[in-house]
Amino acid sequence: MKEIVVVSGKGGTGKTSITAALAFLSSEAITLADCDVDAANLHLLFGVKYDEGEEFYSGQLAKIDQNKCKSCGRCKAVCHFDAITESEGQYFISQIDCEGCGYCARICPQTAINMNDNMAGKLYDSTTRFHTPMVHARLGIAAENSGKLVAKVKEKAREVAVKNKSDYILVDGSPGIGCPVVSSLSGADYVLIVTEPTVSGIHDLERVYEVVKQFDLEAGVVINKNDLNISKSKEIKEYLQKNKVELLASFPWHQEFSESLALGKIVGEKENSTLKPILIKLWEKIKESI
Amino acid sequence: MKIAIASGKGGTGKTTVSVNLAAYMSSKYKIILTDLDVEEPNSSLFLDKENYDKTIISRMVPHWNKSTCISCGKCNEVCNFNAVIQIEALNEVVVFPKLCHSCFACSDLCPTSSLPMGRERVGLINHHFHKKFDLIEGILDIGQEQAVPLIARTIAYTDKHYSTDYIKIFDSPPGTSCPVIEAVKDSDLVLLVTEPTPFGLNDLKISVEVMRKLNKEFGIIVNRAESHLQLINNYCQRENIPLIAKLPQSRNIAELYSQGKLVYRIDPQVENEFMKISQFIEIKRAGK
Numbered sequence: 182m183k184e185i186v187v188v189s190g191k192g193g194t195g196k197t198s199i200t201a202a203l204a205f206l207s208s209e210a211i212t213l214a215d216c217d218v219d220a221a222n223l224h225l226l227f228g229v230k231y232d233e234g235e236e237f238y239s240g241q242l243a244k245i246d247q248n249k250c251k252s253c254g255r256c257k258a259v260c261h262f263d264a265i266t267e268s269e270g271q272y273f274i275s276q277i278d279c280e281g282c283g284y285c286a287r288i289c290p291q292t293a294i295n296m297n298d299n300m301a302g303k304l305y306d307s308t309t310r311f312h313t314p315m316v317h318a319r320l321g322i323a324a325e326n327s328g329k330l331v332a333k334v335k336e337k338a339r340e341v342a343v344k345n346k347s348d349y350i351l352v353d354g355s356p357g358i359g360c361p362v363v364s365s366l367s368g369a370d371y372v373l374i375v376t377e378p379t380v381s382g383i384h385d386l387e388r389v390y391e392v393v394k395q396f397d398l399e400a401g402v403v404i405n406k407n408d409l410n411i412s413k414s415k416e417i418k419e420y421l422q423k424n425k426v427e428l429l430a431s432f433p434w435h436q437e438f439s440e441s442l443a444l445g446k447i448v449g450e451k452e453n454s455t456l457k458p459i460l461i462k463l464w465e466k467i468k469e470s471i
Numbered sequence: 472m473k474i475a476i477a478s479g480k481g482g483t484g485k486t487t488v489s490v491n492l493a494a495y496m497s498s499k500y501k502i503i504l505t506d507l508d509v510e511e512p513n514s515s516l517f518l519d520k521e522n523y524d525k526t527i528i529s530r531m532v533p534h535w536n537k538s539t540c541i542s543c544g545k546c547n548e549v550c551n552f553n554a555v556i557q558i559e560a561l562n563e564v565v566v567f568p569k570l571c572h573s574c575f576a577c578s579d580l581c582p583t584s585s586l587p588m589g590r591e592r593v594g595l596i597n598h599h600f601h602k603k604f605d606l607i608e609g610i611l612d613i614g615q616e617q618a619v620p621l622i623a624r625t626i627a628y629t630d631k632h633y634s635t636d637y638i639k640i641f642d643s644p645p646g647t648s649c650p651v652i653e654a655v656k657d658s659d660l661v662l663l664v665t666e667p668t669p670f671g672l673n674d675l676k677i678s679v680e681v682m683r684k685l686n687k688e689f690g691i692i693v694n695r696a697e698s699h700l701q702l703i704n705n706y707c708q709r710e711n712i713p714l715i716a717k718l719p720q721s722r723n724i725a726e727l728y729s730q731g732k733l734v735y736r737i738d739p740q741v742e743n744e745f746m747k748i749s750q751f752i753e754i755k756r757a758g759k
Contacts, residue, residue, distance in 0.1 A: 190511050192645045197670065219646030220479040220674040241551065261574055277656060277685065282574030283551045283580045320648055322680045327648040328616070355483035356645050357510035360616040380731035381486065381513035389513060391613040410729035434722075443699050469720010 182342055183471050184350045186216075187368040188393075190385030194375045195405040198438055200353040201226045202448040202460045203467075204313060209348040214338035215317035216331045216365040217355040218302065224317055226447050227309035234303035237318070238334055239326040240281040241296040243274050249293035256270070256285035256294060277323060302332055306341060306436045314341045328360030335365065356385075358392045366393065371471045372400040373429070376412035386417065394400065398425055401470055403463065406436075407431040414444035427470065430463040432456060472756050473639045475507075475658040479674030481645035483664045484694035484718065487728060488748075489642035489734040490517040490568050495745040496638060496752075497603040505632045505652040506608035508644040509621045515599060516609050516731045522598040526628070528609070529590035530620045532568045532632065533578045540564060540585040546577035555586070562640060569616055594621045602756065609633075618650040625655060638752065647677045652685065660755050661689040662748070667699040690751060695720040715751045716744040 187200045201223060204211045213225040224231075244266075245256070250272060257265040257272060264278035265285065272296075274285070282410050287296040289299065302320040309315050316338040318330050335352065342350050355367040372393050376386040386402070393400050402421055407414050414431070421428050432438075439449045449457040476489045489598075493504040506514040529551055533546075533555065546564060547557035551751040554570035555577045557563070568591050579584045591644070593615050599606040609625035611618055629639060643654035655661050665675040675691070682689045690713040693703050697720035718724070718741065724734050735745045 184567075191513070193483060195644055211568035218676065219648050220481070220652075222480070222670040222673060225669045225673055257581065259575070277652065280572050280574060281551060282572055282576055283549070284574050284576040284579075287549055287576065287580070322677070323647075323684045327646070357650075358611065358613065359618045359650065361512045361646075361648075362615050377729075380516040384513060384516060384728075385511040388613060393613055406575075406725075411723055413729055428487075434725075439668070442670065445669050452556045 182347060182350065183370040184352065184368060185371045185373060185467060186352040186354055186365055187373045187375060187439055188354040188362055188365070188389055189356060189375045190358065190389035191377070191382050194377045194382060195438065196375050197222045197226070198355050198442065198448050199403060200351055201419060203464050204309065204351050204459065205350070205447045206449050206460050207464050211349045212338055212342035212345060212347040213313055213315040214350055214352045215315070216334050216336055216352050216361065217268060218318045218320045218327050218330045218334065218361065219355060221317050222320060223353050224307070224315070225445060227311070227313070227315060229307045229315055229317070231319070232307065234305045236300055237302045237304050238298045239301040239329045240277045240299045241283065241295050242276050242281055242292065242299050243283065243285055243296055245272055245274055246293045247271065249291045251291050253290060255288055255290065259284050259288055259459055275403055283345060299324070302330050304337060314345050314347070316341055328364040331361045331364040332367070335368065357400055358388055362392065363391070366396055366398060369398055370449055372398050372403045373467065374400055375405055376402060376417060377406045378404060378410040378414070378417060383413060383417055384421070387420065390426065399470065401429040401467065403429055404431045406434040408433050419451055429466045430457060430459055472660070472752070472759065473641065473658040474639045475655040475661045476664060477643040477651055477655055477661055479647050479678040480634055480647055480665070480670055483666050483671060485514045485645070485664050486517070486642055487694065487734070488662065488692055489640055491733055492745060492748055493604050493640050494733050496749050500563045501637045502604040502638045502640065503629060504604060504606045504640045504642065505625060505629045506606065506642045507622050507625055509594060509609035509611040509618050509625065510601060510644060512608045512610055513725055514642050515597065517733060518599065518606055521600065523597050526596045526598070527592055528594050528596055528621055531573050531575070531588040531590050532571045533566050533586040534583045534589045535564045535566055539583045541583055543582060546581055546586055549576045549580050571580050573620065577746065588676065591724050593617070595623045598632070598745060617685050618644065619653045622650060622653045643657045647681050652681070656685060658687065659759065660752065661687045662692055664692045664694055665687055665703060666695045667693060667702045672702050675703070675706070679712065689712060689719055689757065690715040692718065692748065694717050696719045713751070718744050718746045729754050
């Protein structure tokens, strides 16, 4: 069983559309994992409904028991996150600003501060309209620890993949280079980077590739909207050559991406899809590279 | 006045709106643009790089001092993030800076002061000076995972250098979790940029819930508005959220964007949409 993670650095380059298309067109057994827990979209293309889900607790938040508090103010003095405010002699902890370090609770002379487990989101073990197993999550509103929720999605996806005897786990990652991305890259066998020929597409590709390199992972690149800017596309190809990264496929700026999306369909799903042959070739190349 | 430009989904046009709005409004107002998408900052790619100041940004993490440590294990006990681990068999304490949240608990509560806090570099702040408006951008070092401390510092840097009579435009990171919350929590107004697709709408709904939880005043800008616009229109009407402007779907805009060029003056229609955003901000500003 091999794990392929799709990232991009820049958002909106087409990660989810391409992940979905590969899963749809491949003849191998796939388990899907949506690790963009901040803004999960993969389920929208696969007709997956959220079921009950499994609650995911991560980290803690501090709360003051006003009956026990003697308003000494020591909690406010030690908090490095400006989470504690005082108003008319009463102290309050902002649930938005609290980092969950527990320092205030440890030093409160009245033991008036409780640390409560934080429900960070929900984890779902679903099946798509094509009967593909899919693990996804929804981060709680204004919750933290998305990196940990990503790790949980991957852990569950591996379990599901073993149970279903999947050949591949296809992971849809999040934009950026921070903790959710790092978390989604851990344990990957191959990284697919989707970029676009724009000033920001190149800039962000370079940064995310640096992260992939730090983890010593094998990677290949797809250029989406290739004909939008031929000279920028050439710049990307030169960068890839210099860094000895394989260019796996180039997709033209094509109506089919936006049309499919508007209908909640997968690219390559409609009959006579012009992008389907490129997608099938891309999948073959990825399999050869692993 | 502080205005955050945000979106749940990536690639909806936050940076396009931020840089063009800053350019449009700079003919009439004092503007400072700050890029808080520290993982992938792109605003500076759309402006001339003339001269700029560079500031290295660090945060505080504990450094273990073996010679005074009495192996009491207090540090291990108080760290909620598993960033300080005592290995009893070896009489060692190991600090993992990437897991550290800089709460100071281990350092302050160590009975022998054996974990003094010291600097660890997390990134840079570049301060670009332009004729029309200045740009401040936070850039996270590759390999650093926590964006939040640098976002907080970049906002503080902006506030230190630009007074409250400036209109401060904050280009925010995508998503709905900690980096976005840090970027928008001090703002007076949030402009959510979306696109009329099922992905755009799904992520917009989450962003709206986040803004409501944070008690933020907000409005919506639709980018690439052509077909399926009713998707967003209907939602805004139902939820009673102002739909401020609609930037058109256009190959020309996409090509100019790809070259790193500004688009607010390419035709009267586009310029008119930026005027609407500017007027919306002016009304909110007057009401403050």
